[in-house]
Amino acid sequence: MGVVMRILAVGCHPDDLEIGCGGTIAKYAKLGHTVIMCHVANGNMGHVEILPDDLRIIRTKEAEEAGKVLGAEEVINIDVGDLYVTSFNEETALKIAEVIRYAKPDAIITHDEADYMRDHVETGKAVFNASFSTSINHYATKSPAFPGNSCPIYYMDTLAGVNFLPTEYVDITDTIEIKLEALSCHVSQIKWMLEHDKIDFIDFVRTCSKYRGLQCGVPYAEAFKSCMTWPRVPTKRFLP
Ligand SMILES: [Zn+2]
Numbered sequence: 531m532g533v534v535m536r537i538l539a540v541g542c543h544p545d546d547l548e549i550g551c552g553g554t555i556a557k558y559a560k561l562g563h564t565v566i567m568c569h570v571a572n573g574n575m576g577h578v579e580i581l582p583d584d585l586r587i588i589r590t591k592e593a594e595e596a597g598k599v600l601g602a603e604e605v606i607n608i609d610v611g612d613l614y615v616t617s618f619n620e621e622t623a624l625k626i627a628e629v630i631r632y633a634k635p636d637a638i639i640t641h642d643e644a645d646y647m648r649d650h651v652e653t654g655k656a657v658f659n660a661s662f663s664t665s666i667n668h669y670a671t672k673s674p675a676f677p678g679n680s681c682p683i684y685y686m687d688t689l690a691g692v693n694f695l696p697t698e699y700v701d702i703t704d705t706i707e708i709k710l711e712a713l714s715c716h717v718s719q720i721k722w723m724l725e726h727d728k729i730d731f732i733d734f735v736r737t738c739s740k741y742r743g744l745q746c747g748v749p750y751a752e753a754f755k756s757c758m759t760w761p762r763v764p765t766k767r768f769l770p
Pocket of ligand 1: 542546650
């Protein structure tokens, strides 16, 4: 594209962006674009044994390490407790709007409304709402109002790709190993899922990327849907 883009990726839990668009984030970074990652929930309930206050700290660190592996400029934690994310919470709405104004993105990536649990669905809705509010001058947050209309949004794949019909694909063949390395930073989750659910999550995510690759003729891919509402429908593609 030749122009340096600013991309904001907003996931729900600390590992969701690695799962849904880690390869794409790494690809943006490799191409010299700026990516800011943000997770709305702090992940404090994602374990059977580790207590929420401790897990919150562990998972914040895991997300920061994963962000470094992907080449993100920054990882922002909005710090809402797991299972308490709602797009109707005004405090959360203001915080997300501030992150968007701070990041000044050319495009935003977030969760699709068909995703598998409420926190994810509500994160996607909250980002959609906030990305409109950012242009409203009297909707005050620390950073100034974002000029112009709402920027394009890409919804990332649902967990395991269920109930998701992509409109865009990103070839992540060159960054699949970086994606999985970033995912491996989420030690508390990988270990927990292996021990308690007998799920090898690295293999799970590799399989999803391979399946999306199969659909578009490359070894590994990630899938997205363009948010088709006025005035976000782009005349050019912002995905790498
Ligand atoms: Zn999640």
